[in-house]
Amino acid sequence: MAKTEDEIMQGDLQGIPREKLMEMLRWMVLSRRFEEKTAEAYQTGKIGGFCHLYIGQEAVAAGAIAALREDDYVFTAYRDHAQALVRGVSSDAVMAELYGRVGGASRGAGGSMHIFDRDVNFMGGHGIVGTHLPLAAGVGYAIKYRGGDQVVLCFFGDSVVNGGPFHEAFNMVAKWELPVVYVVENNSYGMGTDIDRVAAVDDLFTRACAYQGKKAEQVDGMDVLAVYDATNRAVERARETSRPTFIEARTYRYLGHSMSDPAHGTYRSREEVQAERDNDAINSLVDRMEEAGLLTEEEYKELDAAVIEEVERAAEFAEASPVPGRDEIYAHVYADEFRGGLDRRDAWR
Amino acid sequence: MALITYREALNRALREEMRRDDRVFIMGEEVGEYDGAYKVSKGLLDEFGEMRVRDTPIAENGFAGLGVGAAVAGLRPVVEFMTWNFALLAYDAIVNSAAKMRHMSGGQFTVPIVFRGPGGSALQLAAQHSQVPDPWYANIPGLKVCTPATPADALGLLKSAIRDDDPVVFIEGELLYNVKGEVPDDEHLVPIGLADIKRVGEDVTIVTHSKMVHVAMQAAEKLAAEHEVEAEVVDLRSLRPLDLDTYVASVKKTNRAVVLEEGWPVAGIGAQIVDDIQREAFDYLDAPVARVSGLDVPMHYARALEKLIVPDAEAVIRAVKHVCYLD
């Protein structure tokens, strides 16, 4: 027997209401479509530099950020497009940033790896592996210093766990009880190196056991509901007790490390990638919602079409946005007028 | 005016600024319970408590990065490095995060942080604990760099640095902490980026900073007494921004210049100053500009060799006589 509209609207999956499910689905589809457009624009030379795509991992950004409040903070590494979009940076601003235009989130100064948006506390895209973990701890310190109840959510890749900043940050947030939730997106490969080849302990969440007070758990990063649930609990713990949590989300990236790297080859096979694609996070959520009678095929097509239109509009916006002029060169290096004297020391340009 | 040490001047600057602005806090190894490895933060823990005077683990990259995050979130951290030698572990946090976040974000984020601690050669501390980091930071757009030589400048510059909205690298002289000098009793601020003429002279300009200011002053007194040469000593005080207006004007007046620094010669700060002088005062020069710097070698432990490596007044006098055609 068909459900009434009210029953559908009030339905849920694992206690997560349909409204939240639809929100997360939309973020995942937007991330996917946005990056497909990104790939096309990169291949046709409209986007330059290093460009790391997130396709395959969408459930992590969508599920984790969905657990945040508007005044919470988000840090991430250089694979940052989806986190920015889910956090609420507009598609226009992200695409224009990739195009290097003034209309970009960072006025075209950062590019793919350095998307920032102060309005939504999106604290950036950081390009050096591990460098942003202590920064996130610092925002946590500032929250505690002021007696606030915001939470910092910090994403990073699996390679980070073998470096110094990971341990230095974990030690400080645990010792000083800072409200930071760290999420490692374990997609098994640091660029083209299998984590097994370089990590002494490859169940990454167990690394946190060295830091008393830091809770850790492992979740299926291809299941947006599981990511949301785990992050939700961690955020609540941080908000109420100012204690940090470490979440390991097991996920998978379908494409190469960056646009200039192959999707498969020496380090993994085409078959392996295909098998993971069959376990796609978006399809999995759609199937479960359809089975539960919370989504029709028609509704999904409409959502997809609307997202595609948004992405096309973003590309048009980026194309039309002005290229930064000479007046932008020194504009944001210092808070005051000082320009380092370079404009006086090189008269030839 | 009060006669106090460089160390006391820094302590006073921290205390005054922490009282003035409750966003200011200090963190670093030994800054709290131990009262600071060099006692610069003496007594602050008692007055301001643990949240504002934070003892850190020995993890420079971690706590420097944490400071940057706190600054971005609106606090005004003072991160103490026990010495700048250890800050090499935090170079990524300083250069890639603090100096660039404002630029990379198109001006959205401000990073009001001070990184401070002692630098320069000390006495028989050997290669890893005796070196001059100044040019490593002066090279970086996005940073400001202060290197005070006197208690009054240490007080005034540190207070300005804490109030500055940009990241400031504040390099104190490890051998200057006990130097005494007159310091105004009232609020005293020295603008970042303004050099100071420590001695007026007509015959030659000595451009220098930090500990070497004292070496230059010794040399200048001796030159006046023994050679009838009046040297003008320009104390840069800040290495970024460099106050080229002041030293270029001085060289235009004296027609001769000696550039003195404690650090290594290649790509040292002196190279930049010589460039500024040749470019802006070429037609005023009576001799090629001379440089006096530390020798191009990691520091030796043996006292005899250490003395040879660090520039002294005699070396400066020889250079001055050369550019004055008196040798």
Place this chain on the structure above:
Amino acid sequence: MATKIVMAQLSPTMEEGKLLEWKVAEGDTIEASDLLAEIETDKANMDIEALGGGVVLKILVQEGETVPVGALIGIIGEEGEDISSLLAEAEAAASGTPVEAEPVESAPVESPPVAEESVVPPAPPATPPAAPEPVAPAPLAPVSPPVEPPPGVELPHSHAGESSVTGTVKASPVARRMAHEAGLRVSDIPGSGPGGRVVKRDVEAAISAGVQASAPTPPTAAVPAPAQADAALPVGPPRLVDETLEPSQMRKAIARRLVTSIGPVPHFFLTIEVDMGRILELRKAMNGRLESGKIGVNDILVKVTAEALARHPEINASWQGDTIRRHGSVDIGIAVAIEDGLITPVLRDADRKGLLQITTEASELVGRAREKRLLPEEYQGATFSVSNLGMFDIDQFTAIINPPEAAILAVGSTSEKAVVVDGEITVRQRMRVTMSCDHRVIDGASGARFLQTFKAMIENPLELVL
């Protein structure tokens, strides 16, 4: 509608790609994201995937071939579609001959970004540019024959006539400059420096030994005041900025020629007469309201001059040898007669100061000038000077420019004159000013426009606030 398959940009540094293997053949039906080909880039072997579906109509690059980024390597379309124009275009591109390519709407992109779209250097274009037209060599002939320096005058930066056994005469830059200013040749001065280098003390000795010098005015060395916050100054339009302009070829030629005509600075003179009636009334009204400190006529002239300069930055400028410097501030030198000569204290940022402030500062500066108590930075570095001999009943005169300023305004007395206004003879207060201009920087017309603004402001003081 046909879709082009192009050699994709697969890395930031990729300029060309080698086609390793086609995964499709002509005639195959494909769907979006199907594998089309494997490419070797400068970094890795990469796949090209289809961006849309259709039938592979043509394969243009064979396995093993290397082509530049953006080159057409295949065509996807509908069965039986006419692709002859695309093929012609590809052929033309390969052979380097331009064709009138018709726009292909569906083509995702056929060439890398053009320069104005991107700050990164664009990859090489798919179509090699057509051979450039032969260009005639740039004329190098001088506008006028090279001029030998007059005897006794040495051109700076020129070693002509200085050759000795060892080649050029060694001299320190300041010695060379001092000798030039004193009208001496460094080759005539014995050098005491290393290798016989002529140094400052040698030139000083030569000068004091009584060598005849023509002694032109040395250019004043502008010593900029130490950087200080000028936040206290009201910031209002128009905003000026420091800028260095590249002079045009004509401007350079004018400069070269004129400098050899009448001395180092080629002067010309413009005189204008202005009606002082309204401004004097205004001054009277203002002074009536002041308790102390009377606003002088000269203060008003300084203010008006500064305002006019702010509107004519081309006058507030200096000739710098090979560039023209437009100054970012208006700093007026006020000529003051003193016991044994003349000094010009500088009123900084005069365009941004009010009349009262100008009056106060000017009287203080002039007072100390008369007592010879000015610091060097207080009388150096003006951008324009005003010289007033009105108090000596001088009707009109010409002043000599104080280099490196480009002009000076000579102000005569104000006197009653019969003038014709609206067809009637009437008596008015009139004043004549003469501006000496450096022709390397200022032309007759630009100077005249400045004086028109000056006149309009005096005659209608409301202009000052417009």
